[in-house]
Amino acid sequence: MGRGVDTRNMIIQKSATLFNRQGFSGSSMSDIMNATGLKKGGIYRHFQNKDELAVEAFNHSVEVLRRTYRAAIKDKHTAEEKLLSVLSVYLNITQNPPLEGGCPLLNTAIDTDDTHPLLNQRAQEAMNDWLAFIQSILKEGAEAKEFRADLDVQEVSIFLTSAFEGSVMMGQLYRKDEYIMKYFNQLKQYISCCIKQ
Secondary structure (H helix, E strand, O other): OOHHHHHHHHHHHHHHHHHHHHOOOOOOHHHHHHHHOOOHHHHHOOOOOHHHHHHHHHHHHHHHHHHHHHHHHOOOOOHHHHHHHHOOOOOOOOOOOOOOOOOHHHHHHHHHOOOOHHHHHHHHHHHHHHHHHHHHHHHHHHHOOOEOOOOOHHHHHHHHHHHHHHHHHHHHHHOOOHHHHHHHHHHHHHHHHHHEO
């Protein structure tokens, strides 16, 4: 890998953390320069503008999440184990989050709903991928007769994701892991009473 590629990747990684913590609108070029240690020209040598950098930074954040979720289910054998593992990756949000600043999907969706259509579209695409991932685990469970055969996987994936993102938001807001732990305890009960055979 050449120096230029290394520098570009460093800009993306540092900006991903910055945007995830402060939002696209809340991050100025000065903030990006401070985070990367580069001058404006050094940044614009690799990106046409802040918008292009923001999309690349978001893509990087989503890829970090994908790797985290894949790692979470790697050694799990049942659909229930996979579902619990994936939906527990933020249990230690205050000390060891997958990404600093919370969930980039949630943060980007809120930050860009009226201000940045391209980033908002990327957030929707990433959310669609996430929902499809959760639905695949639910389908696997139904096919293996772990979960109910009549399970509405789309409806359940939306419900689980909404509760999951809400718990991440509360954990971030209060800087306490207990909100995510309470969600996780409820999740286990929901699986037992509502979607298992």
